[in-house]
Amino acid sequence: MAGESAVRRGRAPRLALRLLASFSILSYPLLVYFGLRRYGLRPLALLLLLAFLPNLLLRRSATRGSGLALLAWLPLLSALLLLGSAYFRSLGWMLALPSMTNLLLLSAFGLTLWRGPPMIERFARLQDPDLDGPRQRWCLRWTQIWCGFFFLNGLMAALFALFSPLFWWTLHTSVLGYAGMGALLAAEWWMRKHRFPPEGRARARAFLDGRRGEISMNPLGLLRAHAPDSPVAFGAGGEKSASDLREDAARIAQALPEASEGSHVLLVLKEDRYAMAAALLGVWQRGHAVALPPNTRREAILRVRERPEVVAVVHDTGAGLPLRIEELLASPPARQAKPASFSFDAETPLATLFTSASTGASQAQGKNARQLLGEARLLAEHFGIGPGARIVATVSPLHIYGLLFGVLLPLCCGGAFLRETPLHAEAISQRLVAHRGEVLVTVPVHLRALEQLDAKSLPPSLRRVFSSAGPLSDEVATRFIEAQQVDITELLGSTETGGIAYRSRRSGERWQPLPGISVQSDPEGHLLVHSPFLASAGPFRSADLAEMYEDGSFTHLGRSDGIVKIAGRRVSLAEMEEWLRRHPGVDDAALLALPTDRERGHLLLAAISPATAPVAELKEYLLERFDASCLPKRLLALESLPREANGKLPRQALLRVFDLQEDGEPLLCELRWGERMRTPEGYRLRLQVPRHYIGFEGHFPGYPLLPAATQLEAIVFPATERIWGSRARAEALRAMQQLKFSGRILPGDALELRLAPAAQQVHFEIRKGDALCSSGILVFDAPLDHG
């Protein structure tokens, strides 16, 4: 949305441009009529071209309206016609503009009839996102009427231009055409007033403004943008329609106990997103809120289940608990033919999400209808996701991002979602192709897998990719966008605030606040979020650190608390440390989080005492409560931790425990390879050893140098294999001769690797400038060809 900030920066000059632009368009026929007598054809064409300059300048910002993108070509088209008129000395070119304008409008409106939703419906949804079936049909009809009008109006203008005196053309295009358009607009406006009652508009606005109060809506109003037979879900389990979903929700509702003040139903549904949607609606219909566990580990689920407000569990686990989802969905249909419709207002609590908190305890975050459904709608509108959109999510619907984008957004906007959650790159692209997916809701690690394993295989139907829950590296983003020709929209948010900001990877680093949300930073650099979707009125002080810009955008500088993100999941270091200390074999525990360049995010290392702590057993123990991806990669048992007298354990001391130093740079897992040159002897390859390279870790305490084995594994063999293929990989090695490791390789070194092949041998040298660091001869099983 670069255009938006541009508007904000220079409002006054832009307004003047816009007035000029409108004037030149509206008065075009009169300018032609009178100008022709006064100036003659050629000078007039050039003068008009000048008058159209403001239109050309405004071109970019005019494209923002959805569906009207075609009109952005109008200024360019006018300029071409005027140039043509001047060049060929032909009046016809000049007179063609009104017809062409009508043709463009006809195409813009006509395309929406074909692709949906119809243009008038798009306009109507700006006023009231809740469009039911009859009003949708009304919008369709009016879009068709407008198409007819543009066709006739354009045809008339063309006929007058070709076969009548200039006077009649001018009268038609400057007076009659606009009069017809005005009459049609008045008719539509008058009818719309009756079809779209003002309370609908006020309600929509209240939702957008996040105002509390008179917002009443049916819980199944969620499905109002769907016709009864519109699909809501597709995938391996078969397609399901909106009416299937209503019936299944009613089935689930009737199996649940009666609701009481604040009662919750715990949902542990990992397999089928459709089952999740049916359970959400069923629980809400019965009058409960849903409780969602922080993860699907046994201990985490038990902790939520033990809470007094949780009255039932709907699950798809193998556990022998009551209310298995398969049984509920297979039960006979609910007794009432139509599910009871009752309203709940914006403040009705709908969900409690449990997340890790920096204090160590898991934190409950309540969400009401305004927060969950209002946000889902706003997101759908803002990102232009409407009826019929097909959404594929690779993230679990138990977390806020997956819940909002993978389930609630499609239910609110008339779209449909993939039922299963594909994991591997090939599985994701297969689903997108097979089901003509349009929107992909995913996380950085999946984008990396897609980019590397399956380049160019995503279908052309894919038009938007969302990524959240962790940093997406520039490298992956650039390559993905290039290969797939689709932008990535990154989202920043949290369970407490919902979505905060977004950025398009094509247009740069800065985050733009989502609509309705504004951000500031406080003196310590914390992001202060003002949002209609917050639980309380005041701004939320987030743990994110940000640098603000004048136009309201910002750059993100990381987090300030003990929460780190690992593989997209929030992990509280305090919580994990506390859990470790609770183990009978552990006295003390401290965690170190190191940022890495991998999509996983941070890497955790744990120091525990005493030295005899049962390290192997602790891993199992951690798995009771934490996801496997969040476990420390190293558990180091020490006699005692280097705590200070006041009990504090400074980060520097902890870093020393693991033989690490910190300079603020992330820990890098890859060497940086530079250019590769052919020489008479063989090859020369340049490479850079990152200052914070993982290969330095822990081999020689306090003294970072690259061990001999790492030099072979990380530098020499990858290079020989890249050049000569599988015949030259480490596993095809018969012998190594004359190995010498004479010079030290240190962090930040720029190196050159020289390779000289001879039959089945390769002589290698690693050099730092003129100094030889290491050398040797590798003998492979088979002869190498010369690459």
Place this chain on the structure above:
Amino acid sequence: MSESIEDRLKKLIVETLALEDVKPEEIETEAPLFGEGLGLDSIDALELALALHEAFGVKTAPDDERNREIFYSVKSLADFIRESQGSKTEP
């Protein structure tokens, strides 16, 4: 000095997933990699898939059900690699 695919896989698993406290030879060939056993998770599976592609030039299946079988153990992974490489014509 040629290693078996199983041994290469074990090394690859330890390196790719930065399993600091596990030695390649400690990984049992037929033991499950995910869930119990090493306790790897879905993100690990993705990273492993990338490493396998790089090291062996193989790609996972378009069907996650099949992928779950492939990624069950070192043995199932090795069988899958042999099968995919056997079907390719080596230059």
